[in-house]
Amino acid sequence: MMRSFSVKVKLQIWDTAGQERFRSITQSYYRSAHCLMLVYDISSQPSFDSLSQWCRDIEQYAGSTTNGNRSVLKVLVGNKCDKEREIPLHIAEQFAVNNEFDLFMETSALQADNVEKLFYEIADICVQRRQASNGAGSHAADSGLSIDNNNQNKSQSSQSCLSCQYL
Template sequence: MEDYKYLFKVVLVGNAGVGKTCLVRKFTQGIFPPGQSATIGVDFMIKTVKVGDDKVKLQIWDTAGQERFRSITQSYYRSAHAIVLVYDVACQPSFDCLPEWLGEIEQYANRRVLKILVGNKVDKGDEREIPERIGQSFGDANAFDYFLETSALDATNVDTLFHEVATRLTVDMKRNDDQYDKYKDDRGGKSNQTVTLWDRATTQANTCCSKHA
């Protein structure tokens, strides 16, 4: 068994064509897939990163953006530790749909889920339709935990995105661990009350799923 301390499930959502699959493959495989076809349903890839002295495994789920797959992809929200909402900075309609995606997150995801807003394809400088300040403003107004712009084509902020996710989730998990340890100490190491930490990441999840190396 691979040695790691935490396992986190990260789900990418957003309109079709905004570059979710390219972001995932750039981070996990170091490649930009030319002529990438639309994702059918969901797919996932795995990568282990270091956060301080800890090994953290990210299970990154790439969801289809087409309307006909919504009922499938919505089922993946509930167990997510982080949701990354992606739009294309050169495509106004993808930005205009953000409130709809945000509504789904609020309806189906855990209330403590880490919410990240990403404006992708900043390599298309001359074609940009959404200024960075507009994306940042939307993120601030809708209580996103983090906002940044990326490019899967030239790797701008791709590693930064996923390392930020891993770091924030690890810090939160350690805080929960400390609270749990303090609770046990206060009870003399014993408790007849069940204490459930939020989707404790040391538990193996989705073991029935095939893994992409």
């Protein structure tokens, strides 16, 4: 019989809104982040086009792998799915595959569509990875998650760093 257990996860989010003035600061956070989330606006081609530079930064500063496994979780999020789409879904999905993102999801921060689901999925993957690295991966799928997220920021950013703390 599998035992279910609850894991409390604290998400610490650094939202730089993709602003160039934060670029040098965010590079220092890449090395300690458990997850890097790139968020683009599905109704804005320039927002999507800027993802390539952010991907290069991730590979340069956080791209190290251990036994073929990247230590940082890469998440691509298409936001503003409540607006008229400029970026076709299949294009974004292909970009996520080509750039080896671990998770891709579309959200609407305005309507709160998939936002909570996104953070629960990120937390779940972080917990599974943590348990696998500690040799306890067999219970990861049964874990209930309690997320403590004091930074419920709904801005439309282009880049965020996420650090999961295991309490």
